[in-house]
Amino acid sequence: MLSCNIMNNRVLILFLSLSVTILSVSGFRMKLPSWNDVYGYEAIWNSPIKNEEKVNNHNTKENFSNTSNKIFKKQKLTNSKNHGFAENLMLIDGVAKNEGTVLINRHGKWGTICDDNWTLKEANVVCRMLGYPHALQATTRDYFFSNSEYDYLMDDVYCKGSESHLNACVYWTEHDCLKREEAGVICLNPEPIKWQYNVRNPLIEKLSPTEVKKMRKQIFWSEVEKLNTNGLHKIKVRVPHGGNRQVLTSSICIDNFRGAEANVACRSANYPFAASFSSVPLKNMNLTKLYPLVRIGHCFGNESRLEDCITFTDPNGVPCSNKSLGIVVNCTTVLADLEPDVQALEASAYSSMIPLFQAQCALEENCFPPSVYNLINRNRHLALMHMRRLLRFSSIIHNVGTDVFRPHEPPERWIWHACHM
Structure with a gap:
């Protein structure tokens, strides 16, 4: 056991098997463990705190010149006349109003919350602030693909779960987070849902629900045609247009097309597996339209045809990152499976x-x-x-x-x- 004196604050430290246990600390705070990080946690020493500090719109800019001397404190969300708590918090990029990436307003600036230590306890507090009974899911890793340019205003938020506001929780105002670590929530919405389209729709940021619903109803037929004897097949789709008086031929957008979709395509051509797939220029596929008419939302992998998957079809073309490319699949009768x-x-x-x-x-x-x-x-x-x-x-x-x-x-x-x- 070693007794030392740091800045007139006595600290007793017990060394045992290369681990450090703090027996008593006077005037010091430590960062709580971030159990969201499965690799472990770190404890950070901080300078003495005499009084609990509060933050409001009249504070000067916080100065943290030395990261190792961060002060771990309970920050107070702004509750001024201009901004109520409902206006200090909102969700963005969700399909419905009860879900999305969490945006918080501090000192008149909107920002995101880093997902370190983001659990259902913190999500429940957010949902109650927004008027929902509780949270169904605490999302991490930019679950809603916001990819926002907002700064992180909170990190390592730690709530007991019973708080009515985030200002009652403990958190950091500095962070060590990278992009795509935004926290989000999915709250319980007691209102009945009349209808629901693909809840993970890749087109949600580009089209309105009415347009997406129309694209979901548009029919098409897929054909997987053999190109050579090595199992290479091209995927061609036929889309009726002009009251079925005309049939357009094109291919599928390369976005969201992965292994499960390739397996379904090969199954429709009487092959059990897809060994690989790749993109090719549409101009080499002998089609009437040189832009994709169909985009795959999601296949589970057990469908018989691509038409059975969640798809979006438009005779005028679907949104696609590269409209000049189509898809070919390499189908096979044998495949390794680890x-x-x-x-x-x-x-x-x-x-x-x-x-x-x-x-x-x-x-x-x-x-x-x-x-x-x-x-x-x-x-x-x-x-x-x-x-x-x-x-x-x-x-x-x-x-x-x-x-x-x-x-x-x-x-x-x-x-x-x-x-x-």
Whole structure:
């Protein structure tokens, strides 16, 4: 046990097995663990706090010149005459009014919330502020694809879940978050829903619900035509136009077309699997329209035809990132299928806490999230004692498919990494 005196504030520290336990701290605060980060957490020492600080529109700009001396405090949301709490919070980019990325107004500036430690407890507080009973889901990683240019105004929000306002929660006003880490919510809407189209519609930001509903009703027929004897097929669609007096031919937009959609296309051509798919210029496919007429929203993979998937069709063309390209699929009768041994994984999995200096190889291989490297840049010596939680396990992979598994790269081009060390 070691007794020391820091800035006239006595701190008792017990060292045991390379871990640090704070027995008593007078005048100091620590950042709470961010359990949203599965790798572990960090504790940050802060300067003494004499009185609880409040923030309102009349405060001067907060000055945090030294990141290691951040003050962890309860921030107060603005509640002035011009802005009520309903106006200080709103949701954007959701399909319905009860869901979306959370925007908060602080000091007259709108910004987003970083998703560190973002759980149902924090989401419940947001939903109650907006007049909903509770939250159905706390979304992370820019779930609604806002990709906004707003600054993060809150990070590591920590609520008990019973608060009526976010100002009763604890959080940081500085952050270490990157883009696409916006927090969002899906709140319970007690109002009945009359109808609902594809709730993860890729066109929601570009078209109105009326236009999307019309595109969902438009029929089309898909044809998967063989191009050669190697299993290569082109996908062609036929769309009626002008009261069915004319039939237009084109291809499918390359956006949102993935493995499940390729498997469905090959199944419609009497092949069990799709080995691969790629894009080709529409001008080489002998079509009447050189722009896509159909866009796939989502296939589950068990459909018989592409028409059975969630699709959007327009004889005048659908929104597409590249309107000059169509799709060809490589269909096959045999395919490798890798399956992990779940029992072996569960039997071998365990977690452990280690200091960063014992993970030097993993550090050099950039295996850790950016927050760790930011911590090292601020103070390398203290950072090496920073504890991280690692999940370790062994894996056994079985090939349950009908073909030999062949990696994309030959063994001589495989790269060894030390992320598991």
